[in-house]
Amino acid sequence: MVLQHRQLSLLALGLAAAAPAAFAQTHKPGSFEDGGNTLVSGMMLFLGNAEKLYILDKSEANPTQIDGHPAMGSVYDIASRTATPMLVQSNTFCASGMHLPNGSYITLGGNGAIGPGGNIGNVPYPGGGSGEYDTVFGDYDGTLAIRVLNPCTDADNMDDPSCQWFDNSTVLHMQKQRWYSAAEALGDGSVAIIGGFVNGGYINRNYPNVDPASEGGAAESTYEFYPSKGDAQVMQFMIDTSGLNAYALTYLMPSGQMLVQANVSTMLWEPLTNVEHRLPDMPDGIVRVYPASGANAMLPLTPANNYTPTVLFCGGSDMPDEAWGNYSWPFINTWDYPASSKCHSITPEPADGSTDIDYVADDDIPLSGRSMGQFIILPDGTMLLLNGGANGTAGYSTQTLQTPSYSDMAYGMSLCSGPQGQPALYDPRKPLGSRWSTTGFDTSSIARLYHSSAMLLPDGSVFIAGSNPNVDVNTSTVFPTTYQAEIFYPSYFAATTRPVATGIPSTISYGGPSFDLTISASSYSGSANDAAANTTVVIQRGGFTTHGMNMGQRLLQLNNTFTVNRDGSYTLHVSQAPPNANLFQPGPAMLFVVVDGIPSNGTFLTVGNGQFGTQPIAAVADLPASVLLDGAAGTGSNTVNTPNSGASTSHTVLIAAIVAAVAAVGIIGAIFGIILAKRRRAAAQAASSSAAGYPLVHGQDDPSMMSWNASNVSVNTPPPFSPYHDGPGGRGAQSEVEFDPYYQNVPRMSTSNAQRPF
Ligand SMILES: [Cu+2]
Secondary structure (H helix, E strand, O other): OOOHHHHHHHHHHHHOOOHHHOOOOOOOOOOOEEEOOOOOOOOOOEEEOOEEEEEOOOOOOOOEEEEOOOOOOOEEOOOOOEEEEEEEOEEOOOOEEEEEEOOOOOEOOOOOOHHHHHHHEEOOOOOOOOOOEEOOOOOEEOOOEEEOOOOOOOOOOOOOHHHOOOOOOOOOEEOOEEEOEEEOOOOOOOEEEEEEEEOOOOOOOOOOOOOOOOOOOOOEEEEEEEOOOOOOOOHHHHHOOOOOOOOEEEOOOOOOEEEEEEEEEEEEEOOOOEEEEEEEOOOOOEEOOOOOOOOOEEEOOOOOOOOOOOEEEEOOOOOOOHHHHOOOOOOOOHHHOOOOOOOOOOOEEEEEEOOOOOOOOEOOOOOOOOOEEEEEEEOOOOEEEEEEEEEEEEEEEOOOOOOOOOOHHHEEEEEEEEEEEOEEEOOOHHHHOOEEEEEOOOOOOOOOOOEEEEEEEOOEEEEEEEEOOOOOOOOOOOOOOEEEEEEEEOHHHOOOOOOOOEEOOEEEEHHHHEEEEEOOHHHEEHHHHHHHEEEEEEEEEEEEEEEEEOOOOEEEEEOHHHHHHHOEEEEEOOOOEEEOOOOOOOOEEEEEEEEOOEEEEEEEEEEEEOOOOOOOEEOOOOOOEEEEOOOOEEEEOOOOOOOOOOOEEEEEOOOOHHHHHHHHHHHHHHHOOOOOOOOOOOOOOOHHHOOOOOOOOOOOOOOOOOOOHHHHEEEEOOOOOOOOOOOOOOHHHOOOOOOOOOOOOOOOOHHHHHOOOO
16 A cells, blocks of 8 residues: 555646646635645644654653654655654754755654653753653654754655654754744745754743843853854843743845844844844733744835834734743643633834834734734635644643642643634735635634644645643643644635646846746636736745744745736746845745635745855846736636635646746756765664764765864764763753753752742
8 A cells, every 4th residue: 555655646746737646636615625644743844845744842742753762753645644753863842943955844842752641851961951862752852963864755755764864963052952942934034943942841031030040051142153153142132032932033124134022022132233223112011933833924125114123923822921930831821711812913114114113003813812822824815724722832741839649730730721723814905994704614623722733735635733731742731742634725716717827937136137937728718808907926835833832934026027928828027036035934835826726736946046145136126017918807706705605616736836846856956966865873872883884974064064074073983972962961960950841850949949929
């Protein structure tokens, strides 16, 4: 059966038309379908290419095994809706992640090695404060990790080391241990890595908060870059937002400054000079960062808004400051505290140059407040809000200050209640007061709370996975560890015809000559003039999703004009991306053509030159004037659709798009691929002896990459200590490090003298 599928997939790649044949072509708009079993709980994931999603969990007792221990990662085949376990060496528990210019992805940091029950790995560091390795779960300390994956397809050998995770901190690692760091790409493709916990906890502070800069060594207030731009530097904003500053919300702006939001504070930050410009606080005391976890996303960048970024924040929590508690747990029963239903937007760099910048209230989320809601930008420029709960926060705990006994916890370890299974759609083009809709959307019965995720798929559907507000695997509690994925079908799946474009390039540049796309007459129905005038071309990146965020998610509409042809087809004259790499950082993206709100399938391509560094910029070529032709018409079968009609309809298989996608992936693999060696470790104590593994080859020779340069790394000399042991003394030696409450058996020291705030 597996072999048959593989053959089918390879055939599908060659012939394209067979690709989706394994599944029904009909999808009810507004519905959820069973997405299969992800094998590991989908805490983090990203779309590698048109075929594969890469999924990461934390180290826990997943029943799926790899190399004799529970799997922490898997790769999910979209066409067959099946996952295959992947080896991940170090604990990915609450890592961040980002794309690279060449189409690879990195994940950053994580937690120390842990074993069953969330206990410190049974091979601790000499200091004993954290785990270096665990022989049962087979995970190494991931707090310094930079893990790299070069996405592959079935046309590659998925088992080849170059298609697997590269995860070896003797060769490549961050300068600082980071759990819950923020990650955002700069215009040169490098990744800013900001803040985080050193090890673990509910929020990033002791209480009272007398040492906001370091919390006795438990908080990491610095930032650094990958590839490195020098030593890690302190970010004052991290100190000023102490406690509620993990997974800071970060958006690169057109000037190269970065919008950074944490606690209730906001700033524009200059990444290269570390200059901070403070902006107004979030209104109404609403916290949007973890663990309040408000949904947040940048609105689509379009010619109509002059490519001016506006960032939208929805939901989260306005719990009083004391209620957030400390590293151990919240000081109130969060599941009884309603999440915020409010939305606010901010435009940090207005097109008119105004410096009068402040948050603007937007329409409230319908139905209820939401913590851990997540925005998925759809190709039609709307934004789908899904996942999360009506009360409480992210995180999990065996107790709160108000409920000292686990047996009295109302929802097991979950600090959230009231799962919100019905998505809501936000349309930024509609006037205030009418931007939200839930019309025609079914309600999922699967709770998607802490550690859930969602991602746009190439056909315009949305993959949903995860939920695990538990210390380890727990399938019998009220909000269990969840492996079942779903796929949600937005309203445009009511269309009986999906557009098909030919001529899609494999790369998009910043400025330069325009290119032409042709839309076939069978792509639409009715007047060609009308269809052409209502067609947009967008490039879109779904990003790296975890904890209700999609790090790096962006949609940018390319400028275009058109010429209508006599046969009912029409030619789109399309500009490249605007000549500013800060608007849409270099890297992988999908291109969609959207006709009358109905998207084509997405085609993978590379934005920029595929390399780290200043991107080539060219003047924007003028587009020819649009040419109408009366009488030309489409031959598609689209009818006027209502999203809640309930009719099951089919959509056209998009041969050209799939072929183009395969071609683009091939180019990425051939030219830009970082060919990464994977070194398997046999067992815990034997790890260092396996260092003589595959030769290291890397895709670029940037001398600023201090921590990863094959020329100065000998892979044949075993280090004097375990591969995840970064220096004499070990990571556990920091005597002042706050305990990690996510380790079940560690005494809760800080609450013994914590003051009850109420
Ligand atoms: Cu987490």
